[in-house]
Amino acid sequence: MSENSKPVLSLSNINENIVKMEYAVRGPIPARAVELIRELKAGAQLPFTEVIRANIGDCHMMGEKGITFIRQVLSACLHPEAALNDPSLPEDVKERVRTLLGACGGGSVGSYSDSAGIEIIRRHVAEYISERDGGVPSDWQNVVLTSGASEGVKALFALLNSPTDGIPTGIMVPIPQYPLYSATISELGMHQISYYLDEENEWALDINELDRALREAEGTCKPKVLVVINPGNPTGSVLTKENIAQIIKFARANNLLIVADEVYQHNIWKEGAAFFSFKQVMAELGVKLELASLMSASKGYMGECGIRGGYMEMEHFDPAVKAVFFKQISARLCSPVIGQCAIDCIVRPPREGDPSYELFQKEKTAVLASLKGRAQLTTSTLNSLEGVRTNPVAGAMYSFPRISIPEAAVRAAEAVGQKPDFFYVKALLEETGICVVPGSGFGQIPGTWHFRTTILPQPDTFARMMDRFKAFHLGFLQKYQS
Amino acid sequence: MSENSKPVLSLSNINENIVKMEYAVRGPIPARAVELIRELKAGAQLPFTEVIRANIGDCHMMGEKGITFIRQVLSACLHPEAALNDPSLPEDVKERVRTLLGACGGGSVGSYSDSAGIEIIRRHVAEYISERDGGVPSDWQNVVLTSGASEGVKALFALLNSPTDGIPTGIMVPIPQYPLYSATISELGMHQISYYLDEENEWALDINELDRALREAEGTCKPKVLVVINPGNPTGSVLTKENIAQIIKFARANNLLIVADEVYQHNIWKEGAAFFSFKQVMAELGVKLELASLMSASKGYMGECGIRGGYMEMEHFDPAVKAVFFKQISARLCSPVIGQCAIDCIVRPPREGDPSYELFQKEKTAVLASLKGRAQLTTSTLNSLEGVRTNPVAGAMYSFPRISIPEAAVRAAEAVGQKPDFFYVKALLEETGICVVPGSGFGQIPGTWHFRTTILPQPDTFARMMDRFKAFHLGFLQKYQS
Numbered sequence: 001m002s003e004n005s006k007p008v009l010s011l012s013n014i015n016e017n018i019v020k021m022e023y024a025v026r027g028p029i030p031a032r033a034v035e036l037i038r039e040l041k042a043g044a045q046l047p048f049t050e051v052i053r054a055n056i057g058d059c060h061m062m063g064e065k066g067i068t069f070i071r072q073v074l075s076a077c078l079h080p081e082a083a084l085n086d087p088s089l090p091e092d093v094k095e096r097v098r099t100l101l102g103a104c105g106g107g108s109v110g111s112y113s114d115s116a117g118i119e120i121i122r123r124h125v126a127e128y129i130s131e132r133d134g135g136v137p138s139d140w141q142n143v144v145l146t147s148g149a150s151e152g153v154k155a156l157f158a159l160l161n162s163p164t165d166g167i168p169t170g171i172m173v174p175i176p177q178y179p180l181y182s183a184t185i186s187e188l189g190m191h192q193i194s195y196y197l198d199e200e201n202e203w204a205l206d207i208n209e210l211d212r213a214l215r216e217a218e219g220t221c222k223p224k225v226l227v228v229i230n231p232g233n234p235t236g237s238v239l240t241k242e243n244i245a246q247i248i249k250f251a252r253a254n255n256l257l258i259v260a261d262e263v264y265q266h267n268i269w270k271e272g273a274a275f276f277s278f279k280q281v282m283a284e285l286g287v288k289l290e291l292a293s294l295m296s297a298s299k300g301y302m303g304e305c306g307i308r309g310g311y312m313e314m315e316h317f318d319p320a321v322k323a324v325f326f327k328q329i330s331a332r333l334c335s336p337v338i339g340q341c342a343i344d345c346i347v348r349p350p351r352e353g354d355p356s357y358e359l360f361q362k363e364k365t366a367v368l369a370s371l372k373g374r375a376q377l378t379t380s381t382l383n384s385l386e387g388v389r390t391n392p393v394a395g396a397m398y399s400f401p402r403i404s405i406p407e408a409a410v411r412a413a414e415a416v417g418q419k420p421d422f423f424y425v426k427a428l429l430e431e432t433g434i435c436v437v438p439g440s441g442f443g444q445i446p447g448t449w450h451f452r453t454t455i456l457p458q459p460d461t462f463a464r465m466m467d468r469f470k471a472f473h474l475g476f477l478q479k480y481q482s
Numbered sequence: 483m484s485e486n487s488k489p490v491l492s493l494s495n496i497n498e499n500i501v502k503m504e505y506a507v508r509g510p511i512p513a514r515a516v517e518l519i520r521e522l523k524a525g526a527q528l529p530f531t532e533v534i535r536a537n538i539g540d541c542h543m544m545g546e547k548g549i550t551f552i553r554q555v556l557s558a559c560l561h562p563e564a565a566l567n568d569p570s571l572p573e574d575v576k577e578r579v580r581t582l583l584g585a586c587g588g589g590s591v592g593s594y595s596d597s598a599g600i601e602i603i604r605r606h607v608a609e610y611i612s613e614r615d616g617g618v619p620s621d622w623q624n625v626v627l628t629s630g631a632s633e634g635v636k637a638l639f640a641l642l643n644s645p646t647d648g649i650p651t652g653i654m655v656p657i658p659q660y661p662l663y664s665a666t667i668s669e670l671g672m673h674q675i676s677y678y679l680d681e682e683n684e685w686a687l688d689i690n691e692l693d694r695a696l697r698e699a700e701g702t703c704k705p706k707v708l709v710v711i712n713p714g715n716p717t718g719s720v721l722t723k724e725n726i727a728q729i730i731k732f733a734r735a736n737n738l739l740i741v742a743d744e745v746y747q748h749n750i751w752k753e754g755a756a757f758f759s760f761k762q763v764m765a766e767l768g769v770k771l772e773l774a775s776l777m778s779a780s781k782g783y784m785g786e787c788g789i790r791g792g793y794m795e796m797e798h799f800d801p802a803v804k805a806v807f808f809k810q811i812s813a814r815l816c817s818p819v820i821g822q823c824a825i826d827c828i829v830r831p832p833r834e835g836d837p838s839y840e841l842f843q844k845e846k847t848a849v850l851a852s853l854k855g856r857a858q859l860t861t862s863t864l865n866s867l868e869g870v871r872t873n874p875v876a877g878a879m880y881s882f883p884r885i886s887i888p889e890a891a892v893r894a895a896e897a898v899g900q901k902p903d904f905f906y907v908k909a910l911l912e913e914t915g916i917c918v919v920p921g922s923g924f925g926q927i928p929g930t931w932h933f934r935t936t937i938l939p940q941p942d943t944f945a946r947m948m949d950r951f952k953a954f955h956l957g958f959l960q961k962y963q964s
Contacts, residue, residue, distance in 0.1 A: 008642075008706055008739040008772050009803045015644050018810045026597060026812040034596075058594050061587030071561045078548075078820075079557035088564075105535075105543030110786040112540050114516075115508060147629060147790070150814050158669070160490075162497050183813040187640070224490055257490040290490050304592040306819030308629070308790075321491045328500045330508035331665040332632050336818040337788030338560075 021186040023179050024441020029425055030055045033435035048433035052465045054453045055435045057233070057397045059303025059367075062456040067302055067363050069356045070345040073097055074307070077109050077341050090355035096348075100341050109337040115330040117145025117311070118337070121344045125311050128347035129293075132265075133280035142314045142322075145343060147335040148305075149263050149296040152312035154184050156259070156292055159325050160224055161188045170221030172213060172256065174205070176400060176442035176450070178233045191221035196445055199402065202391045203237035207246050214254060226256040231264035231275065231395030234442045234452035236375070238273040238395040244281045248289065257290040263310075266300035266368070269375040270394035279315060291315040297342040299397065301367040309339030309346075371397070374455040374462050381466045385473055393455060400439065400452050403473075409480035421449040427476065432468040503668040505661050506923020511907055512537045515917035530915035534947045536935045537917045539715070539879045541785025541849075544938040549784055549845050551838045552827040555579055556789070559591050559823050572837035582823050591819040597812040599627025599793070600819070603826045607793050610829035611775075614747075615762035624796045624804075627825060629817040630787075631745050631778040634794035636666050638741070638774055641807050642706055643670045652703030654695060654738065656687070658882055658924035658932070660715040673703035678927055681884065684873045685719035689728050696736060708738040713746040713757065713877030716924045716934035718857070720755040720877040726763045730771065739772040745792075748782035748850070751857040752876035761797060773797040779824040781879065783849040791821030791828075853879070856937040856944050863948045867955055875937060882921065882934050885955075891962035903931040909958065914950040 011019060030053070037051045053061065060066065072090070076083030076097045084094055103120045105111030116122065119140070126140040146152040161169050168191040173181045175194045185192045195213035197203040205228065214223060228247060230239045239247075251258050260278040268275050278291055297309030314322060349364075350356040375393035382390045382401045390401035405413075405420045413423030421438040429435050439450030457465050493501060512535070519533045535543065542548065554572070558565030558579045566576055585602045587593035598604065601622070608622035628634040643651050650673040655663045657676045667674045677695035679685040687710065696705060710729060712721045721729075733740050742760040750757050760773055779791030796804060816822075831846075832838040857875035864872045864883045872883035887895075887902045895905030903920040910933075911917050921932030939947050 006737070007798070007800045007803075008737055010800055011802050011806070013644055013646075014642055014803060014806065015640060018641055019806055021810065021813070023809065023813045026809075026815075056594065058587060059592075060590035061593035063588050066560075066590060066592050075557045075561035075565075078560065079553045082554075082570075083557075104788070105540060106545050108542035108548060109788050110541075110548050110784075111543035112538065112787045147818070148815065154814070158497060159500055160496050162495055164495075180813060187810070187813070255488070255490055302592075305594045306586070306591050306816065308816075308818040316489070318489045318492055320493050321489075321496060324493070324496065324501055327505065327508075328503065328669070331503070331505045331662060331669070332636070333508075333630065334788065334790075336629070336790040336821060338820050339818060 017187050017189045021183050022441070023183045024437050025056055025179055027437070027441060029422070029429060029437060030435060032426070033429060036429070036433065046433070047431055048468070051433040051435060052457055052461060053435050054457060054465065055437045057299060057454055057456065058305050059397075059456055060305065062454070063458040063461070064303050064367060064456070066304065067360065069093065069350055069360045070302060070304065070342060072356075073100070073345050074338055074341055077101060077338065092350055092354040092356050096345070100344060104337065109341065111337075113145075113334040113337055113340060115332075115334055116326055117143070117335060117340050121145060121340050124344055124348045125313075129277075129279070129313060133277055133283070136280050136283040138313065142317075144312050144314065144326075144329065145335050145340045146310040146312055147308040147339060148298055149261065149294040149310040149312070150180050151335065152292070152294055152310065153180060153259065153261075155325070155329055156312070157184050157188055157190065159321075159328060160257070161190055163189070164222065168221045170217055170223035170225075172210070172223060172226040174227065174229060176234050176439065176444055177227070178229055178261070179441060181227055182443070191217065193217040193221065193223060194443060197232070197235060197237070199391065199445075202394065203232055203235040204239065204243050205247055207250050210247070210250050223254070224257055225259055226251050227259045227261065228278070229261040231267055233261070233264065233396050234398045234400040235391065236393040236396050236398045236400065237391065238268055238270060238275065241276045241281060244276055244278060245285060248278065248282055248285060248287055251289055252287055257292070260291060260293045262293055263296040263299045264396040265295065267371065267397060268395045269372045270392055273394045275395070279313070288316045290317050297339060297346055300346070301364045302342070302346055304342050307339045307342045308336050309342040310335075311343055370459065371455060374459065377462065377466065378453070378455045381470070385470060387477060388473065397454050397456055398452050399455065400442070400450050403449050403451065405449050406477065406480035409476070412480065421451060424449065424476065425451050428469070428472050432472045434465055434469060434472070499669050499671045503665050504923070505665045506919050507538055507661055509919070509923060511904070511911060511919060512917060514908070515911060518911070518915065528915070529913055530950070533915040533917060534939055534943060535917050536939060536947065537919050539781060539936055539938065540787050541938055542787065544936070545940040545943070546785050546849060546938070548786065549842065551575065551832055551842045552784060552786065552824060554838075555582070555827050556820055556823055559583060559820065574832055574836040574838050578827070582826060586819065591823065593819075595627075595816040595819055595822060597814075597816055598808055599625070599817060599822050603627060603822050606826055606830045607795075611759075611761070611795060615759055615765070618762055618765040620795065624799070626794050626796065626808075626811065627817050627822045628792040628794055629790040629821060630780055631743065631776040631792040631794070632662050633817065634774070634776055634792065635662060635741065635743075637807070637811055638794070639666050639670055639672065641803075641810060642739070643672055645671070646704065650703045652699055652705035652707075654692070654705060654708040656709065656711060658716050658921065658926055658934075659709070660711055660743070661923060663709055664925070673699065675699040675703065675705060676925060679714070679717060679719070681873065681927075684876065685714055685717040686721065686725050687729055689732050692729070692732050705736070706739055707741055708733050709741045709743065710760070711743040713749055715743070715746065715878050716880045716882040716919075717873065718875035718878050718880045718882065719873065720750055720752060720757065723758045723763060726758055726760060727767060730760065730764055730767060730769055734769055734771055739774070742773060742775045744775055745778040745781045746878040747777065749853065749879060750877045751854045752874055755876045757877070761795070770798045772799050779821060779828055782828070783846045784824070784828055786824050789821045789824045790818050791824040792817075793825055852941065853937060856941065859944065859948065860935070860937045863952070867952060869959060870955065879936050879938055880934050881937065882924070882932050885931050885933065887931050888959060888962035891958070894962065903933060906931070906958065907933050910951070910954050914954050916947055916951060916954075
């Protein structure tokens with residue numbers, strides 16, 4: 001028998017939206033960093049001895065430890081026979097494990113949950129939201145437990161993707177943005193309506209700019225959604241309550257559903273800044289817009305990225321539409337039950353008087369204080385450099401500094417077919433082992449150049465990184481300014 | 483401020499493919515079962531005191547326990563400090579935990595993995611496949627770790643979905659089929675080419691029928707994929723090696739990519755039956771077709787549904803296409819790391835001489851022997867009834883019996899706007915508390931009626947279920963034959 005005919009799939013006959021899609025956070029620069037790590041391990045002589053991966057918001061990879069209470073609960077949920085008889089395990093951990101397993105089919109995290117997640121955890125999420133928002137009610141039946149926050153966005157966008165007469169669905173996305181949004185829009189063949197965040201104003205949303213973007217899209221798409229990321233990724237901004245109120249009014253005036261990516265709600269660093277949920281501000285305004293709010297186990301003080309826990313609250317949706325959404329997600333059966341249990345720990349942490357309270361508070365406070373220190377150090381170090389300017393890292397885990405790239409470097413980049421910010425970031429990686437993501441992966445005003453760095457390397461590594469970055473940057477300026 | 487304008491999303495302006503999509507395994511019958519459970523809990527007087535959920539292949543929900551080795555490893559990966567110092571934990575468990583955590587960023591399962599999964603686990607999967615297939619080589623770089631098997635199918639179908647000039651992509655799907663396939667095809671707006679399995683021949687694939695289905699689809703779509711589920715869901719069939727060889731030749735002759743859903747590869751019950759992977763048979767034939775083979779942590783002897791572990795091996799794909807697929811899945815970051823660790827345990831179970839070997843073998847053998855007994859009992863009980871006829875449950879976890887529904891019952895069903903099999907299954911649930919899924923949820927030859935039951939209730943429950951089913955069925959015949 002002969003071997004085979006031509007392959008069924010080739011670049012020319014697969015989904016062109018996916019061929020075109022980009023996801024810079026895991027793009028060529030991080031891929032090159034992984035290669036460099038391999039080369040170092042194999043004994044290669046490079047200008048550095050460690051690669052510092054400041055390209056992704058992955059706390060544990062950068063040395064943060066899991067919160068003991070969360071880990072004890074998850075670990076015991078998987079092997080309860082041993083754990084529940086262990087006298088060294090705190091009683092509130094055991095109690096939590098009994099509650100969670102009691103809500104699992106057959107008392108096992110190995111059974112499927114309801115597609116929207118375990119009921120009691122959804123109820124706890126609703127209680128958390130209501131408490132967070134000063135008593136604004138939350139209905140547990142609006143809460144869906146998801147595999148990280150990404151799954152909720154992808155499913156929701158698929159649901160509302162409904163091109164009519166060749167006119168695609170439009171989604172308003174901030175620039176710069178987290179590339180999950182552009183990637184999903186691209187994959188689904190939707191239209192991205194880009195609005196620029198106001199860099200001169202700590203990355204606030206300027207309503208005139210929202211308006212400009214929406215007008216410009218007229219006729220090219222049917223706008224349905226306004227995405228806001230607060231605290232900001234990649235910007236590290238925190239929106240004021242007044243700004244949020246303006247945005248809500250804009251969405252109402254233009255009949256837009258708001259997707260509020262609020263996964264960094266625990267990560268507030270700047271003095272005077274505070275997290276306000278879109279839901280709370282909406283309630284205070286007495287407005288009832290459709291709102292999808294996202295939260296994740298991956299960020300905050302817990303940083304449990306690999307666990308894949310998250311939730312989405314769907315407020316003020318037409319019940320018929322919500323029913324379709326619930327049917328839609330049933331085909332993936334359920335999100336990881338361990339991730340659901342992690343969400344339970346996050347929305348219902350130990351309370352004062354519980355045996356685990358003191359340690360939990362200590363660990364949580366230490367992580368947040370340490371991140372706050374790194375946020376401030378990032379801001380001050382970057383702003384101390386000629387040709388680098390960042391807004392304060394007010395929240396989240398990132399800085400998105402603007403860099404002036406000398407004309408000669410722009411020409412050198414063009415000569416090798418690279419964008420100048422990519423060229424800069426690639427040189428940074430090759431010369432220092434520091435891996436950050438070029439601004440072009442998130443979007444930026446044409447002709448301006450940025451990169452995104454996380455604030456996540458542990459304090460000693462972080463100090464080394466800042467030193468090496470300074471040296472690189474000055475050398476780069478010198479090389480191309482001469 | 484006023485309340486709000488009209489909602490953005492309504493049934494008439496969202497994705498109509500998703501509005502139309504069906505997923506019977508979690509459809510109205512299982513939803514009604516959940517209601518009945520609530521009613522029983524609330525003290526309602528019903529004709530039964532327990533609901534038996536035979537609608538879904540969820541072993542742990544039905545009382546199966548997790549395998550100790552797997553649970554010890556997963557539990558310890560989440561809280562290694564305690565576990566690695568626990569003298570009661572077997573050394574091979576500790577060794578495995580050290581290996582797995584050593585491969586995680588920062589030594590934590592809380593960090594993201596590579597999008598395709600942790601390299602060492604992908605290598606172990608490849609070794610497992612090669613050993614399973616009598617030495618046929620497997621390249622770890624073709625292995626992608628997924629959130630259950632479903633995620634792989636959904637991503638692959640999205641990738642190859644490429645309508646041209648209004649002609650949709652065609653996917654050949656067996657009837658009856660597992661509704662993940664029809665639901666995904668429907669969601670993506672692709673064309674389902676249904677081929678009927680040969681019920682008279684233990685649900686084998688008849689090449690003439692494949693040919694008929696493909697010809698009939700000519701002009702309506704561009705066929706790209708042939709889906710085969712072996713062992714069969716919902717049929718409980720196991721394909722012979724000869725049949726697999728015929729199918730491969732058919733796929734080659736018609737330039738089709740094969741998706742081999744092989745998640746039940748450990749679940750073989752019938753004497754003389756054996757599992758042969760499509761990959762192995764392909765290698766023996768010397769054929770090099772594109773093949774995506776699926777495996778899951780949810781089935782087999784482990785039944786870890788809630789953990790969401792799985793893999794897909796992508797054999798003979800164009801490297802450029804595979805690169806696009808890897809980029810595509812990077813936007814969801816990674817599958818649950820705990821699910822990946824479960825896959826590691828499954829593909830590299832304790833070996834003879836390891837401290838955990840004896841207990842592992844004992845537990846695995848006991849689960850499989852017990853399931854085998856229930857498979858045989860299902861077959862014999864159902865076939866002992868007038869008007870019920872099932873093929874032997876040769877593999878997987880299901881029987882898909884054909885039922886003769888009396889004319890009077892067909893009319894009674896029509897009178898309430900229900901399909902006769904739905905009507906039958908609904909009555910079964912309301913009268914006995916037994917929840918199975920109507921055949922129409924999987925597809926069947928028009929005018930024939932079936933249901934799918936799992937073989938998963940534990941032996942004592944299972945015996946009660948068979949007794950109650952018998953009584954119901956006889957009563958149903960009596961009621962509608964008079």
